[in-house]
Every structure is written in C-alpha cells, then in structure tokens.
Amino acid sequence: MNQEEMKSAVQRMQEYIDTHLLERITLKQLSDSAGYSPWHAARIFKENTGKTPFDYMRSVRLSRAALVLRDANPRIIDVALDFVFDSHEGFTRAFSKEFGISPKRYRQSTPPIQLFLPEKVFDSYRAIQKGGMKMNEKKAEKKTKSIFVQVIERPARKVLLKRGIRATEYFGYCEEVGCDVWPLLTSVKEALYEPVGMWLPKSLIKEGTSEYVQGVELPLDYGNQIPDGYELMELPPCMMMIFQGEPYDDEDFMEAIDEVWQHIEKFDPEIYGYQWNREAAPRFQLAPMGYRGYIEAIPVAALHK
Incomplete structure (x- = not known):
C-alpha cells in the first residue's frame, strides 16, 4: 500500500465516523469503509491520526458535545445519550478528563477549551504534495481569476x-x-x-x-478566562479592506492564496478612495476554505479630499 492509498483509506474511516457519529460504530464497520482488515485498518488509523479509532471517536464526540453545551442549555444526560455515552457519570468522567472541567461547570461558564478538530488525512496530504511549489511560482497558462474587494468597519474590540x-x-x-x-x-x-x-x-x-x-x-x-500562554489585547475601531478570491478545490489552497497576494501587491486602494493604514490594526487571513475562496483583510483609512 503506498502513502496515497493508505491516507485515502484513513480518510474514508474519518468520513464514516463523521457520518455515523451519533450511532455506535464498530471496528468492523470502520475497516469495511477502509477496505482492509480490522487489524490493519486500526494500525494505519493510529499511525496517521495519532489516536486509536475509538480514542478518536471519543474525542470528536466530546468536542461536538462541548459545542452543544456551549450554545444551548440541554440536560447533560440528553447530551451524553445523544453522543453515545451510556450514562451521565461516564460522560462526565470522559468530558472532565478531555477538557479538565466537568460538563456542568463548562455549561455554566464556557471558558475556552482545547477542542479536538482533526484535519482530514488525505486532503492534508494532497495539499502538502501540491504545496511543494513556492508560493510565488506561476503555473503556465494560468487563468486570470476575479478578486472581490470591499471595505468593512471593525468596532473597538479585544x-x-x-x-x-x-x-x-x-x-x-x-x-x-x-x-x-x-x-x-x-x-x-x-x-x-x-x-x-x-x-x-x-x-x-x-x-x-x-x-x-x-x-x-x-x-x-x-471577562472570561484567559488560557495559559494566551493574552488579551484591546484594538481600536478601524476600517478593513477585504480581498476575496474565487472558490477553489481545497487541495489548491496555496495557489488560491498566491492569487490573492499577487492581486494585493499590485492593488491601488486609492481607486476606492482609501490608503493603506497598516499600523492601525492587524492584517488578517481567514482559514482557507475552498467553497468561499481565500479571504484576507488589510487596514485602510479614507482619503480626505
């Protein structure tokens, strides 16, 4: 089995878990989705995700359960049963071990916690393979892409x-x-x-x-907790010029970023009546997601005529 085949098999198991997360999942079902024996499927899964299939499932379920507790006010026993835990006590033990706080206390104060948000193994592998080229390399006969530009206001914030x-x-x-x-x-x-x-x-x-x-x-x-190693900073109100590229295939994210960067490098904000104001606020990028195009923002100030 080569690397591509192995990572594709692991991703099929990840996708099976996502689809059947609220159901009981056996190793046989996972291995069938991968197309390999249970022993081999479990081995390659841990090699590529760092977790056994059942540890992985538990961490994903606990993170999804945490978001439910964060955003709603359900009974803890209902959340436990929805996410395939046998009892309130078992769910509480697992949740406390995963996040260092009981589900009851978490629902009350919702401090920042370390969710488990795994990447898809095969998609990441393909992205890295395709990303071997330098960011500023151009493909031959590259099609010109449209970049959408708008200005938004950001309020004073932390x-x-x-x-x-x-x-x-x-x-x-x-x-x-x-x-x-x-x-x-x-x-x-x-x-x-x-x-x-x-x-x-x-x-x-x-x-x-x-x-x-x-x-x-x-x-x-x-005023909630500040996790160890993090800090809280206040930012003044500002205007941000947003650049958004066209949708793209997720594995082509590096090329999509490069297209927006090349556009920004040549862009004159005075066309819109603004000038760069880079010391006013952080320039930022959103997580690359192919369905919406790559998005980046740079602080600007209005030109006074």
Missing part, C-alpha cells in the same frame, strides 16, 4: 491571541507553537467573528515574539 517566537507566516507559526491553537480559539463562545491568522503591526509586536499570530476577536466586555 482579541485573544497566542504569540509565536519569530514566525512571519502560518507554517512557521505552527512549527513554533503547534497546531492546537485554532481548536481552542474555535471554542470561545463570546467570539465576534471566526478565528483568524494575523500579521501584527510593529507597534503590537513584543520583543522576542512573532509578527504572525493566531487569535479571535471578542467584545470589549469579555
């Missing part, structure tokens, strides 16, 4: 963020900090918008820390 050391972009940041920042940011109930990757202006970079960080914007009255 941002919960985690700094790196020297990182100036996403991959360097992940090497320094790890890949577990996004799941925690996603758990924050009070978030104004989805989590973002940010390039901080010079005035907000602390000595010995990175330009690139990840964070989530929050209301000014946010």
Whole structure:
C-alpha cells in the first residue's frame, strides 16, 4: 500500500465516523469503509491520526458535545445519550478528563477549551504534495481569476491571541507553537467573528515574539478566562479592506492564496478612495476554505479630499 492509498483509506474511516457519529460504530464497520482488515485498518488509523479509532471517536464526540453545551442549555444526560455515552457519570468522567472541567461547570461558564478538530488525512496530504511549489511560482497558462474587494468597519474590540517566537507566516507559526491553537480559539463562545491568522503591526509586536499570530476577536466586555500562554489585547475601531478570491478545490489552497497576494501587491486602494493604514490594526487571513475562496483583510483609512 503506498502513502496515497493508505491516507485515502484513513480518510474514508474519518468520513464514516463523521457520518455515523451519533450511532455506535464498530471496528468492523470502520475497516469495511477502509477496505482492509480490522487489524490493519486500526494500525494505519493510529499511525496517521495519532489516536486509536475509538480514542478518536471519543474525542470528536466530546468536542461536538462541548459545542452543544456551549450554545444551548440541554440536560447533560440528553447530551451524553445523544453522543453515545451510556450514562451521565461516564460522560462526565470522559468530558472532565478531555477538557479538565466537568460538563456542568463548562455549561455554566464556557471558558475556552482545547477542542479536538482533526484535519482530514488525505486532503492534508494532497495539499502538502501540491504545496511543494513556492508560493510565488506561476503555473503556465494560468487563468486570470476575479478578486472581490470591499471595505468593512471593525468596532473597538479585544482579541485573544497566542504569540509565536519569530514566525512571519502560518507554517512557521505552527512549527513554533503547534497546531492546537485554532481548536481552542474555535471554542470561545463570546467570539465576534471566526478565528483568524494575523500579521501584527510593529507597534503590537513584543520583543522576542512573532509578527504572525493566531487569535479571535471578542467584545470589549469579555471577562472570561484567559488560557495559559494566551493574552488579551484591546484594538481600536478601524476600517478593513477585504480581498476575496474565487472558490477553489481545497487541495489548491496555496495557489488560491498566491492569487490573492499577487492581486494585493499590485492593488491601488486609492481607486476606492482609501490608503493603506497598516499600523492601525492587524492584517488578517481567514482559514482557507475552498467553497468561499481565500479571504484576507488589510487596514485602510479614507482619503480626505
């Protein structure tokens, strides 16, 4: 079995788990979806995800259950049974072990927690393979893509963020900090918008820390817990110019980012009556998702005539 075949088999098991998450799933059912024996399927699954199939299922179920508790007010026993736990006690033990807080206390205060949001193994593999080219390399006979541009206002707000050391972009940041920042940011109930990757202006970079960080914007009255290693910063109101590329196949995300970056490099904001105002706020990028196109935002100020 080559790498591509193995990772495709593991992703089929991941997708089977997603589809049948609220049902009991046996190793035989998972191995059938992969097309291999139960022993071989379990082995390659752990090799590629770092978890056994049943540990993986439990972590996914607990994270989905946490979001239900965060966003609604159901009975804990109902959530436990919905996510295939046999009892209130068993669910509470598993939840407390996973997140360090009981489901009852979590529902009451909803502090940021480390959700388990696994990537699809085969999709990630294909993206890395295709991403071997340099970001600024151009494909021959590349089709010109449309970039949608608009200006939005961001209110005064706070941002919960985690700094790196020297990182100036996403991959360097992940090497320094790890890949577990996004799941925690996603758990924050009070978030104004989805989590973002940010390039901080010079005035907000602390000595010995990175330009690139990840964070989530929050209301000014946010008063919940600040996780270890994170900090809370206040940002003034600002205007952001948003650049959004065309939808793309997820495995082509690096090319999609490059297309938007090339457009920004040549773009003159005065066409819209604005000028760059890069020290006013962090430039940010949303998580690349093919269905909506790559999205990035740069702070601007109106030109006074």
